[in-house]
Amino acid sequence: CGIFGVVGVQDAANFVALGLHALQHRGQEAGGIVSYDPDVGFNSARRFGYVRDNFTKASLMDSLPGQLAIGHVRYSTSGSKGQTAIRDVQPLFAEFSVGGCAIAHNGNLTNADSLKQELIERGSIFQSSSDTECIIHLMARSIQNNISERIKDALRRVEGAFSVVAMTRSKLIGVRDPRGVRPLMLGKLGDGWVLSSETCALDIIGAEFVREIEPGEMVICTAQGVESFHPFHPIKPRFCIFEYVYFSRPDSVIGGHSVYETRRRIGVELAKENPVEADLVCPVPDSGTPAAIGYSQESGIPYAMGIIRNQYMGRTFIEPTEQIRNMGVRLKLNVNRALIKGKRVILVDDSVVRGTTSRKIKDMILDAGAREVHFRIASPPTMWPCFYGVDTPEKDKLLASTMTEDEMRAHLGVDSLKFVSLDGLYRACGQKGGRDSADPQFCDACFSGDYPVKPTDMIDKGFKV
Ligand code: 5GP
């Protein structure tokens, strides 16, 4: 998901809408905005679909006045799988004895099921299937006399990954979980402040990037300035390495590293580790593009656009059902036949998850007369599900967890299939010595099975770590 908030600027909701539009790649199912204006109070709008189809209408934006607003773009990783209900769309809003509060969450709480059960037994009435609602009920039970302290109380009880943007009548609040699994950035816009999942969304509104919210940090932004707190026990950060591989936009900067440049360097590592003779290096657009550029630069094999993407389709994996996903690849990608015919082609993609994309693309490429097809993947084999906010399927649906590399190659029907190593990926992400296996610098659980936060709910359901 993507989260964004603005305080201290006229018509804050309009800036939030633009920010969410720039974060649309983080979630396309639905979006929502809550604003506060002293004359009219809190207002909210939650809609299915793209930001640009909803939060551009004057009639809707006029109903969201004020100098303080937050928003969220959603794709479901918890709650009712497949179909999002409007009641699951964030920001969630609640009126407490100490005032109103809206909250938007990116990540996934790993103990939400057990917390929910406990809260229901003690009388909480849940209105959604979203894990985020636990935070609201924990806040309702807190005895603190202001919202910020109640947020601290609540977040000390949840486990997992959370970057949170919240608002009261006067404050914009940002929090990152102690591991800092998901990103959260602080920006400055005129006299006001901005919180955003990624820097690309600061750029779109002309806000200046100030710094990252630190893992385990809580900031309270008002027109007067930014206060910083550290409400959790400090623990070694484990930022999601998959944000660099796929999830973030290439024009964002995270941890001081350009996402684009990191992806290009993954391609360089991939070429060093897995060379092959061929005529062309082609990306599977758009997610494979920077790595393909790096592969081409390192190998000296010309880069070319062998697959053309229809710009009007979304990301395939965000479509929730198998059937739509299967169609999605053809609706979205087509082969540049005139270029491909008779060539030995290296195809570079960011990841193989179910293998659906790779199989369809191989068919299309061979159909167009390619002589050889070599897959090069800019991440290690995805063998484990993510429980921290990226929607990977169950373990037995992950190709790499059921097959060896050679079985996968045969299953996909390609001449060769190679993945970048975990060390190669770490080197591309700025860790010169590769992965420190005694104390890894990132979360890489979907590749390694090393889960930095115990997935409590999943273990309760029988999942074996
Ligand atoms: P596959 O078709 O192997 O399931 O997915 C691989 C391709 O789609 C890659 O190009 C990747 O960009 C994207 N992708 C598809 N499904 C998922 C998913 O469930 N999780 C993630 N992280 N990426 C996916």
Ligand code: SF4
């Ligand atoms: Fe990111 Fe993978 Fe860790 Fe999930 S399991 S947070 S996708 S690195």
Ligand code: MG
């Ligand atoms: Mg892709």
